[in-house]
Amino acid sequence: MTWTANSCFVTLTILFLWRVEEIAEACSCAPVHPQQAFCNSDVVIRAKVVGEQLVDAGNDIYGNSIKRIKYDIKQIKMFKGPTRVFDAIYTAPTSAVCGVTLVNNGTEYLITGKLEADGTMHITLCDFIKPWEATSATQKKSLTQRYEMGCDCKITRCRFIPCIIHSPAECLWTDWVIEKTYNGGQAKHFACIKRSDDSCAWYRGEAQPKRDFLDIEDP
Known part of the structure; x- marks a missing residue:
């Protein structure tokens, strides 16, 4: 009986360590807006x-x-x-x-x-x-003109409704809840830019996406 219990313990330990190693080897990344990736x-x-x-x-x-x-x-x-x-x-x-x-x-x-x-x-x-x-025309243009202007801003990813921001220096990224993709309109056609009053807002690029969210005025 003792041998059986020890054997089970050893087997479970091996399986646990194998599972930990398997998880450790997996690559997992949180989605980021192209502007965040740039910054x-x-x-x-x-x-x-x-x-x-x-x-x-x-x-x-x-x-x-x-x-x-x-x-x-x-x-x-x-x-x-x-x-x-x-x-x-x-x-x-x-x-x-x-x-x-x-x-x-x-x-x-x-x-x-x-x-x-x-x-x-x-x-x-x-x-x-x-x-x-x-890459979209806006993404190409933003690499040299816009993304850097918003590196002091925070882009907050919205995963489910309601979405909350905690500061005027945040832009709410709603591609997932609106389009069920992180490569949606905001990722392709918008940059989060800091205004003169230190607040941040989405800046519309060359393409004209649908008015799916409110904060799309030019800074």
Whole structure:
């Protein structure tokens, strides 16, 4: 009887540890408005992939080799970041640990990412990465004119009604409750801009989306 109880305990412990490891390896990201992605990133560029290789990135605390995918890129335009040209970006080897898959077929991408201590650019599935042709006209224009103007504002994601904001310096992001997608009208056609009185409001871009929410006047 004692042996059976111990065996069950060991089995449950193994299953628990296996489940914890499985959860830890999953990649989960909260949706962010493109403007938030811009403001939170160290680097924002337009680029295309010209090569790909699996490289060593040192060892973990157990001495195991850490692998990274190195994408060789051709940088087309810098929207935010240091005054130099990036010729490579790095990501984890699998999507389970937030690795990003890019294609080397001439596709140009809008890529946001972080700077590592060694000056390299690292990207994850939590960054805003999208084919350039799939971005809206307002998103393209906002990369150089509008997003930075609202980096002191807070974009509050509304997941269900009623939605609440706690400060005049917030813009309520309602794409999910209105359109059931985070790639809706506000993400595609609006930027949250700070006004002269330090309040924030949605600023309408080139496209004219439907009047689904109230705060759409120009600042």
